[in-house]
Amino acid sequence: MSFRAVTLVLLLSGLVCLAAPRQVAADYLGGVTFSHPAPSYLPNGETLFINIDYKIDDPAGGYVYARPYTLDSPTPGYGASAGSFCTGTGTTTQFFFFFGGENIVTHVRIYVRDGDTDEIELEMFVPVRYVFAPHGVFNLQMNHNQYDRLPYGENIEIEFDYVTDDPAGCKIYARPFTNGSMTPDYSASGSADLPPSGSYGQHFSFSGDADVTDIRFQIVALDNTTLLYEFFVPFDIHWAEVGIYDVDLDWPDGSSIHNEQNLISSFTFAHEESGGMRVWMAGTTGGNIAPGSSWEPSVLIPPGGVMMSRYSRVSFGEANVDGLQYWVKDIDDNLIMEFIVPVDYHWAPHAVQNPVFSPAAPAIMSNGEHLEMAFDYVTSHGDNVWIYARPAYDNVPMYGINSSGSSAYSPPSGSGNFWLSFLDDEHLASQMRFQMVNTDQSEILLEHFYDGFWAWGTSNYVTAVPEQVPTIATSLGPCFPNPFNPTTTIPVFVARDSHVRLAVYDMRGRLVRTLQDGIMVAGNHAFTLRGNGLASGAYICRLETIDGVQTQRIMLVK
Structure with missing residues (x-):
């Protein structure tokens, strides 16, 4: 199967630890990508490749490393590439794998050592979730997308690579689950007798209405019972x-879009109604059609399956669109189906779009190192505008930056660039705020936040620990996605059969959800938290076990 590098954009600083013990010549590490998406369930011996952008101005160079960590300790039993000697600016590749056992990697430690002193100059811990075990199913490829509505009888097909350490081979099954229970009334493929790799x-498919939240994979022995x-x-x-x-959308999630710009949704539409059906799409805010919306009209579409598209936009004013509603009516104007797909778009009379950052997130930079950025803009203002960028943390702008300032940008559209840095102290940003203002700066025309992760000279350092085998305990993995809307998955590893309580609290300590409170068997588990009925904002996920209490901050964005 093809190599697909997946960029991990870090949105929640509580899951990231960084270090810069001193001012250094190694200017940045960033743009980290992985050969397998997180989470993945990989067999021992499978190599995880990590691509890392770097800038090292010291002529002596430095050695760049990537190493697996479980919580705050090195994960035992791995093999890895030697450090990559780097100087100047470029991209290097590191890798690691595991020899045996079952290991859960919760972070990848990425760091550079000085070429002369062997001191660690820059360091960051990237949150991930990789499970390495004697068996694995990985490189999953689905023929349909999340949130799709498939017609009755349409299969979701899943292709994958696999490995088992059973020399006789195995059987593999993929089955639909809904909120922890097997979804009833499905039709599915069986399994052939498979070789060890x-x-x-x-x-699988359904002949009636079905809502699936998870796919369970099982590897069983050839006796079909073990x-x-x-x-x-x-x-x-x-x-x-x-x-x-x-469904495919022509704007990336999180985009700033001008009132005169359409969002185009391309999709397959399939039905069997002889009189034809109509289909529409429009943006929603809080479950209702966003104010100022307009959308493409629909003619009657004959039965069968056809690739088509629909456009919509917010034609005037500002709107934060958190969903796309699709709805279908028959020839007699009866509503047949409607549903909402979660998205995140901001429409306004002005827009800053398509930002490109160097170094790309996630990144750690020495104080004084520039974060460069380029962008496009559109404005309905009748005169020149200025555009500024400022780092932010949880929508709160950060001050004390050194920056390039703004050129005068002429209407109605064009491209621009900007740079910024910090000269001292520790700084941690989870977003980049763009502001468009008039030339006397008396009016803010636009404010928009793009998610990312950048740090300068931060001292949020995880204290070094001895290279020893950590005790494997029940653990709370990184929630994904985070921030989320409408759902997030909470991974939990249970070290041994025991009582587990998993609950979610608001920031005032009030219980809002209990996801588990009882005996759980050892192994990997995943819980789904749905944002229905919850307000936007921060929440605390709390795991209570015989090994202690672990918490994690999660963010619901509607």
């Missing part, structure tokens, strides 16, 4: 009488 596929390995992959997909699926 290779590539394979599974599929379970060798099991894990769950969150995947939100649905079956209905009418299909709207393989």
